[in-house]
Amino acid sequence: MTETTSVWYGRCPCGGAYRDRSIDVPIRSTTFPLVITDVGQGSCLLCDSRVYKASTLLMVEASTTEESLKLRR
Ligand SMILES: [Zn+2]
Numbered sequence: 001m002t003e004t005t006s007v008w009y010g011r012c013p014c015g016g017a018y019r020d021r022s023i024d025v026p027i028r029s030t031t032f033p034l035v036i037t038d039v040g041q042g043s044c045l046l047c048d049s050r051v052y053k054a055s056t057l058l059m060v061e062a063s064t065t066e067e068s069l070k071l072r073r
Pocket of ligand 1: 012013014015016044045046047048049
Protein backbone atom coordinates (compact mmCIF):
# COMPACT_ATOMS: atom_id res chain seq x y z
CA MET A 1 0.00 0.00 0.00
CA THR A 2 1.47 3.29 -1.05
CA GLU A 3 0.20 6.47 0.49
CA THR A 4 1.21 9.78 -0.96
CA THR A 5 2.23 11.75 2.06
CA SER A 6 4.33 14.86 2.10
CA VAL A 7 7.09 16.12 4.35
CA TRP A 8 6.01 19.65 3.41
CA TYR A 9 3.30 19.75 6.02
CA GLY A 10 4.83 17.81 8.86
CA ARG A 11 2.33 15.98 11.01
CA CYS A 12 -1.16 16.83 12.07
CA PRO A 13 -1.72 17.51 15.79
CA CYS A 14 -3.95 14.43 15.80
CA GLY A 15 -0.94 12.31 14.80
CA GLY A 16 -2.04 11.64 11.26
CA ALA A 17 0.02 12.27 8.14
CA TYR A 18 -0.94 14.85 5.57
CA ARG A 19 -1.63 13.75 2.04
CA ASP A 20 -0.41 16.02 -0.71
CA ARG A 21 -3.01 17.29 -3.12
CA SER A 22 -3.75 20.34 -5.18
CA ILE A 23 -6.89 22.43 -5.24
CA ASP A 24 -8.27 25.58 -6.80
CA VAL A 25 -8.66 28.44 -4.35
CA PRO A 26 -11.20 31.13 -5.16
CA ILE A 27 -10.32 34.57 -3.87
CA ARG A 28 -13.24 36.75 -2.99
CA SER A 29 -12.77 40.07 -4.68
CA THR A 30 -14.99 43.07 -5.17
CA THR A 31 -13.52 43.91 -8.56
CA PHE A 32 -13.21 40.59 -10.35
CA PRO A 33 -13.34 36.90 -9.50
CA LEU A 34 -9.93 35.42 -8.95
CA VAL A 35 -9.02 31.76 -8.69
CA ILE A 36 -5.59 30.47 -7.86
CA THR A 37 -5.28 27.04 -9.43
CA ASP A 38 -3.15 24.08 -8.49
CA VAL A 39 -2.56 25.22 -4.92
CA GLY A 40 -0.64 22.71 -2.84
CA GLN A 41 -2.70 21.56 0.09
CA GLY A 42 -2.23 18.86 2.66
CA SER A 43 -5.21 17.02 4.04
CA CYS A 44 -4.89 14.86 7.11
CA LEU A 45 -5.56 11.20 6.44
CA LEU A 46 -7.14 10.77 9.87
CA CYS A 47 -9.13 13.88 10.76
CA ASP A 48 -9.28 15.57 7.32
CA SER A 49 -7.98 18.91 8.58
CA ARG A 50 -6.33 21.04 5.91
CA VAL A 51 -3.02 22.83 5.75
CA TYR A 52 -1.31 24.88 3.08
CA LYS A 53 2.30 25.31 2.13
CA ALA A 54 3.90 28.52 3.36
CA SER A 55 4.70 29.51 -0.22
CA THR A 56 1.06 29.06 -1.10
CA LEU A 57 -0.05 31.34 1.71
CA LEU A 58 2.41 34.00 0.58
CA MET A 59 1.09 33.71 -2.96
CA VAL A 60 -2.50 34.05 -1.84
CA GLU A 61 -1.60 36.93 0.44
CA ALA A 62 0.22 38.69 -2.39
CA SER A 63 -2.81 38.45 -4.65
CA THR A 64 -5.20 39.74 -2.02
CA THR A 65 -2.82 42.50 -0.97
CA GLU A 66 -2.53 43.60 -4.56
CA GLU A 67 -6.30 43.79 -4.63
CA SER A 68 -6.60 45.80 -1.45
CA LEU A 69 -3.93 48.19 -2.68
CA LYS A 70 -5.97 48.81 -5.80
CA LEU A 71 -9.06 49.39 -3.71
CA ARG A 72 -7.30 51.83 -1.43
CA ARG A 73 -6.35 54.19 -4.22
ZN1 LIG B 1 -5.37 15.12 11.75
